[in-house]
Amino acid sequence: MNRLKLSLSQKIGFSLLLVLVLYSAGATFLQAGDSASQNLSHILSAPDGQFWLGTDHYGRNMWLRLAEALQLSLMMAVLCVLTASITGVTLGVLAATRGHTLDRLLDFVVTLILALPGLVLVLIFAAIAPGSFLVLYIAIALIQWIEYFRVTRAIVQRLAVSPAVQSSKLMGFDNWYLFKRHYWPVIAPQLFPLAAFGAANAVLMMASLGFVSVGIQPPTAELGQMIVELFPYYSEAPWLLAQPLIVLAMFVLACHLCGKGAEQ
Amino acid sequence: MRALLLKRGLQLIAVAWGVGTLTFLLMRALPGDMAYRIAAGRYGMDATDTTSADIVRAELGLDQSAIAAYGQWFIDLLSLNLGRSLVSGSLVIDELWHMLGHSVSLAIAGSILSLFIAVPIGLASAWKGGWLDRLVLSVSTAMRALPVFVIGLLMIILFALEWQLLPVAGYDTAFHLILPALTLGLSMAAVSARVVHVEAKRVFGSTFYEFARTKGLTHVQAFRRHGVRNIAVPVVAFFGIQLITMIEGVVMIESLFSWPGIGHGLVHAIFSRDIPVIQGAALMMGILFVVMNTLVDIACYYLDPRGGQLQ
Numbered sequence: 001m002n003r004l005k006l007s008l009s010q011k012i013g014f015s016l017l018l019v020l021v022l023y024s025a026g027a028t029f030l031q032a033g034d035s036a037s038q039n040l041s042h043i044l045s046a047p048d049g050q051f052w053l054g055t056d057h058y059g060r061n062m063w064l065r066l067a068e069a070l071q072l073s074l075m076m077a078v079l080c081v082l083t084a085s086i087t088g089v090t091l092g093v094l095a096a097t098r099g100h101t102l103d104r105l106l107d108f109v110v111t112l113i114l115a116l117p118g119l120v121l122v123l124i125f126a127a128i129a130p131g132s133f134l135v136l137y138i139a140i141a142l143i144q145w146i147e148y149f150r151v152t153r154a155i156v157q158r159l160a161v162s163p164a165v166q167s168s169k170l171m172g173f174d175n176w177y178l179f180k181r182h183y184w185p186v187i188a189p190q191l192f193p194l195a196a197f198g199a200a201n202a203v204l205m206m207a208s209l210g211f212v213s214v215g216i217q218p219p220t221a222e223l224g225q226m227i228v229e230l231f232p233y234y235s236e237a238p239w240l241l242a243q244p245l246i247v248l249a250m251f252v253l254a255c256h257l258c259g260k261g262a263e264q
Numbered sequence: 265m266r267a268l269l270l271k272r273g274l275q276l277i278a279v280a281w282g283v284g285t286l287t288f289l290l291m292r293a294l295p296g297d298m299a300y301r302i303a304a305g306r307y308g309m310d311a312t313d314t315t316s317a318d319i320v321r322a323e324l325g326l327d328q329s330a331i332a333a334y335g336q337w338f339i340d341l342l343s344l345n346l347g348r349s350l351v352s353g354s355l356v357i358d359e360l361w362h363m364l365g366h367s368v369s370l371a372i373a374g375s376i377l378s379l380f381i382a383v384p385i386g387l388a389s390a391w392k393g394g395w396l397d398r399l400v401l402s403v404s405t406a407m408r409a410l411p412v413f414v415i416g417l418l419m420i421i422l423f424a425l426e427w428q429l430l431p432v433a434g435y436d437t438a439f440h441l442i443l444p445a446l447t448l449g450l451s452m453a454a455v456s457a458r459v460v461h462v463e464a465k466r467v468f469g470s471t472f473y474e475f476a477r478t479k480g481l482t483h484v485q486a487f488r489r490h491g492v493r494n495i496a497v498p499v500v501a502f503f504g505i506q507l508i509t510m511i512e513g514v515v516m517i518e519s520l521f522s523w524p525g526i527g528h529g530l531v532h533a534i535f536s537r538d539i540p541v542i543q544g545a546a547l548m549m550g551i552l553f554v555v556m557n558t559l560v561d562i563a564c565y566y567l568d569p570r571g572g573q574l575q
Contacts, residue, residue, distance in 0.1 A: 108274075112282060115275035116550045119512040120530070124286045124546055127534040128293055204411050208512075211413050212519045212531045227417070234421065245414055253409035 013196075013257030016250055024074055027067030035064035036219055044237040053243055056226075057233055066243055069221040073251065076137060076206050077199035083141040084198060085191055088148025093183060095149070096156035097175070103153075110146050118143040119208065126209055131217035136209065140202050147198070151190050156183050196259030200252045207248055223248045265565065272558045279550030284341045287543040288334055346547075347540035349533075356544040359529065364548060366435065367525030371514055373441055374448025375503075381453035383499075386460025390468060400457060407454035412513045416447040416520045433521040444521045448513050452506055459502045463495045470494075497568045504560035511553055526552075 006014070031052060039059030047054045053062035095103045113121070125139035126132075159165055165182050173181075203223075209215030210224025218225065226244040234241045299321040304312045340347070346356040389400040407415070423443060424432040431440050467473055467490075476486040515527030522528065526545050533541035 111271065111275055112278040115278040115554060116282060116546070117508050117511040117553050119515055120546055120549050121282075123515070123530060123534055124283070124290070124542065127537070127542055128286070128290050207411060208413065208516055212516070212535075214531060214534045224413075227414070231417065235425070245417075248411065249409045249414065252411070253405070256405065256408060 009257040009260060013254045013259075016254035017258065020070060020247070020251055020254065021074065024067050024070040027063060031061075031063055033061050033064055035061060035068050035221060037061075044233055044240065046237075046239065054237070054240055056230060056240055062240060062243060065221040065226070066247060069223045069226055069244065070247055070251075072133070072216065072221070073203045073206060073223055073248075076133070076140070077202045077251075079137050080140045080144055080202035081195045081198050083137075084144035085148050085195060087141070088145040088150075089152045089187060089191070091145070092149045092152025093156050093179060096153045097160055106149070110149065113143065113146060119205065122205055122209065123214065126214050130214065133216060136206060136215065140205050144198050144202065147194050148191065151194065152183075152187055155186050155190065159183060159186060193259040196255045200255035200259075203248070203251055203255075268561055269558070272554055272561075275554045275557075276551065279547065279554060280341060281338075283543060283546045283550060284338055285334075287539055287546070288337045290542070291337075291539050292330070341543075341547075346544045349541050350536075350538045356540045359541065360526070360544050360548050363524060363526045363529045363545070366523060367514055367518070367527065367552075370441065370444055370448065370518065370523060370525055371510060373445035374452065374513070374517075375510065377445055377449025378452035378456060381449055382457040382460050385453070386457045387464050389457075390461045390464035397461070400461070404454045404458055407450065410451075411516075412447065412451040413516045413520050415451050416444070416517055419443050419447050420520075433523075435522070435524050440521075440523075444517045444523050447517050447521075448510065451513055452509060455509070456499070456502060456506060460495065460499055463498045464491075467491050467494045493567065497564060500560065500567055501564050504557060504564070507553060507556050507560065511549060515549075 037060065039055065041059070042055055043057055043059045045051060045055045045059075051061055051063065053066060056062055056065065091106055095106045121143060122136065122139040125135050129135040159182055162182075165178060168178055168182065206215055206222065207224030207227070210222040210226075211228050213225070213228065216222040216225060218229070223244045227241065227248075230237070230241045230244070299317040300312060303316045303320045307316055344357065346360075348355055349359060352359070385400055389397045410418075420432055420443065423430045430443050431437075434440055473486060473490055476490045477483075481489070511527075514525065515530065517523065518525045518528035519531045526548055529541060530545035530549065532538075533545060
């Protein structure tokens with residue numbers, strides 16, 4: 001993988017992502033304050049010098065709330081991508097190298113999980129522990145590891161019978177060496193697009209649940225939930241509704257651009 | 265073919281087991297004594313006391329062990345005894361039938377609309393290329409970045425609130441179906457238009473298509489005899505992949521537009537912690553998903569007589 005050669009869409013994608021990360025991390029340094037404190041005599045205000053993005057229907061600072069919601073989304077994306085990729089790759093290598101029984105067992109588990117549409121599975125998990133970030137994360141990661149697993153398994157199955165791996169085995173190299181020297185260099189470039197689309201999906205999933213009010217509960221700021229909260233005020237304050245919409249669309253677009261650029 | 269049906273059959277069992285187990289856990293995780301809750305549901309809050317709770321406990325065997333209760337849960341599930349809604353008190357299975365019709369009509373209308381949008385646009389952009397191709401690509405990329413509920417929200421703002429052409433939400437006349445179906449159709453077409461484009465380009469540039477033209481067939485003849493089926497196979501196969509998008513879209517769109525289908529029912533049941541309905545709705549969605557997947561598999565099998573698309 002040549003890191004210096006980024007396609008144009010990847011460059012745009014990474015820049016968008018960088019902007020979002022910088023904003024979510026640096027918002028509180030640029031403007032101090034409390035994202036939860038209400039001021040009912042100053043609601044639905046337009047962006048001004050004091051509140052850079054205006055205030056919502058409780059007079060809360062939108063600049064800070066939006067950053068907080070974005071932090072939560074980014075955290076979910078990173079956690080899900082890490083967990084799903086590590087689990088998926090590990091199990092994929094094991095399934096392809098450790099014999100028939102384990103392979104069949106994992107195939108059965110995958111068939112089980114894929115029998116339900118992802119969102120429905122996440123909804124049921126959300127019902128078990130309402131408003132829990134941890135449970136949402138477990139549910140999303142539980143769906144997402146499958147893609148990494150399938151890709152890894154297919155690659156390793158093909159490689160394991162190749163002359164290169166066979167001779168390494170004959171020379172007595174251990175499994176870790178085989179993974180590092182033969183499997184990982186082929187798997188790694190395939191993981192990036194999966195991770196990019198996975199991050200977008202994790203954020204979308206959380207926003208979808210927030211949007212139907214069964215995800216992260218108020219007063220914690222979350223993008224989907226902010227959209228549904230601010231919708232009733234769209235004619236008085238369209239700029240408020242636009243903010244979470246734009247941030248959400250920007251993040252998904254950035255991920256898609258990064259992932260698609262890597263595929264080509 | 266047999267291996268495939270076997271796999272789908274296994275998935276049906278998996279759906280029942282998975283949904284059953286999760287909702288059983290959900291039932292157990294609820295705080296409070298179950299006997300009191302059921303007694304309150306049956307006899308009303310005022311008539312609930314220790315005696316009535318004990319009667320319920322004895323009748324339903326609620327004092328049995330967790331494993332025995334788990335077994336009983338499945339016997340009920342397999343005999344399609346889904347119980348009564350904790351909120352409305354009516355039989356879950358009746359409610360599900362009622363919701364199923366609405367969901368299916370939305371899904372079918374949305375899919376047909378997505379075909380009517382994606383196929384002409386995809387074919388045109390493959391045929392013409394150039395600026396049209398770039399335009400379609402940018403629009404489709406932008407649409408894909410928007411979650412389906414945002415597309416729906418924009419539709420409501422434009423068509424219902426600003427221009428007041430169509431009803432905002434609800435279920436009354438045929439006009440109420442237009443916005444939800446259009447939202448679903450657009451979100452599906454954003455991706456499938458590109459698939460049609462790629463496949464059409466592959467076919468138009470192929471040697472067999474060139475030969476068809478060389479031997480004297482007109483554009484229309486060549487397209488009808490050599491184009492349609494070759495483009496259709498991967499597009500139908502892709503529809504199978506899109507089923508997830510469609511079902512997830514239906515859940516979100518029904519909630520947004522208050523369309524009284526299964527997705528709406530599921531979300532509301534979760535909101536009010538109505539476990540029998542959660543179980544029934546999730547079960548129904550899983551069964552629908554598996555059945556539709558099977559139908560797509562079979563359609564691909566018959567579209568392509570070589571059976572190449574079928575693993």
